[in-house]
Structures are given as structure tokens and as C-alpha cells.
Amino acid sequence: MCTVTYLPQPGGFVLTHNRDEAPSRSPDTISRQRTENDVLLFPRDTRAGGAWVATAASGRTACLLNGAFEKHRHEPPYRRSRGLLLLDFFRWENPDAFFREYELEGIEPFTFLFFQQDAVVELRWDGSRRYVKALPPGEPHFWCSATLYPPDMQVRREAVFRNWLKTHPAPAPRALMTLHRTGSVGDPEDDYIMNRGGRVCTVSITQIILTGERARMRYFDLLGGKRDTRRLSTRERRKI
DSSP states (O other): OOEEEEEEETTEEEEEEEEEEOGGGOOSSOEEEEOSSOEEEEOBOTTTSOBSEEEETTSOEEEEEEOSSSOOOOOOOOSSOHHHHHHHHTTOSOHHHHHHHSOOTTSOOEEEEEEETTEEEEEEEOSSOEEEEEEOTTSOEEEEOTTTSOHHHHHHHHHHHHHHHHHOSSOOHHHHHHHHHHOOOSOTTTSSSOEETTTEEEEEEEEEEEETTEEEEEEEETTTOOEEEEEEEHHHHHTO
16 A cells, blocks of 8 residues: 655655555545644545545644555454544644554554654554654655565665656656656556556555645545645634
8 A cells, every 4th residue: 555755845845645555445535624623634535434644734744554564464353443543643732742652552554654844754563563763854755555565666666766856856746746657667566556456556646735834735536537636724723
């Protein structure tokens, strides 16, 4: 599940997220939700009700990938879905407290990524231990799901991104979207738009553009051909 790129830009960043999933789990619009202390934008999973990527009026953005470091054994039932965990994150006022204290026992392994203007944090849960790592927010980053892509393929897929940046040193968000549609390792089962016999395929692309006090989410439903765009401002949180 998922290919993610992060690219810093003046006053913010661009986050682009390909979702690899069963074709039955793809929404066609962006949901907007008010919580007690924030306003969220996210595409809602049509089966579990959670989300795999979200941005908030508070300036926080987060996304989720299945698996931690390597493919794990799927052993349901699980106490809570990973997609609901992502939405839970936005109810915590302090991200660091969430990383330290959120109860992870009984949740399937995952990689959780948190972004704001001055921070990129990676939380991995392998089913028994949590690993928290701060990454430099001023550098590009790449991730892909450990459950679908073994380590050697992760390296090859990241190389596509790094090599592309050499010829696109200051890419616009639309150029990044094109990369997420066309990035290739020469195998349709492992390309950025992947398809493994129709059982698992890239069902959507979500892009979040954060600039100053404004965020824009663009969502592309690759199966139904629908598109949606929503905007947020930090001023919306002040009104709550």
C-alpha cells in the first residue's frame, strides 16, 4: 500500500501519495470533518471508515503506509484499524505525546508519517516495538510500503525519484503529479502506477500543497476518473 514523496518548497511542502489497494476500497471525493479543535480534509476509506492521508487547519499533515520494515504475517483480528489511528492523531494536541503514548498493541504494523512546516517525523510500529525518527524537513524524502515492495525494490523505486530530481531541481506540484503517474522500474507490478492482476492496484493519487497558512488537497480517483480539490486555511481553526 502506497508510494509517498515529500518535497520542501518555500514556506511549506508538497506531499504526493499513491494508494495501492484492492479496487473496492477507493472513494471518489474528499471528506471534510470538524473535530473539537481542528478541521480536516481526507479521502475516507470506503470499507473501514478511516483514512490513509489527511491535512488539517492546524498546519499538520499525516499519512500512513502498511507495514514497518518488512512484510509481516497478517494475523487478525486487530483492535483498531490503522486508518482510524491516523484520524485519532489529529485529536492529540501534542504530536510528540501521540508518538510516545498512543496505545499500539493490537494494531497491525505500519509506517506513520507526520509533516508540518518545520518537521518531518516517521513512526514505525512492527507489532512489538515503536521506532520514532525525525527527518530533515528541508530535504526530499521517499517511502513505499514494506508489505508490497521488498527492500531491493524499495531502493529501485526511490532511485527513480532521486534521478528524476536531478533533471527537475525545482519541480512544480503538477510535475510531481506526472512523476507519480509515470514513474517506472520497468515492471507494471512495481511501477508507481502498479497493477498485480487486478487484485491490488494503484487506485488513487492524493496531493497536498502546503504554503504558509493555506493547504490544498487534490484527489484523483484513478478507477472512476473523478477528481476533487479542497482548500483549508489556518483561519478556519481559529473560528472553532
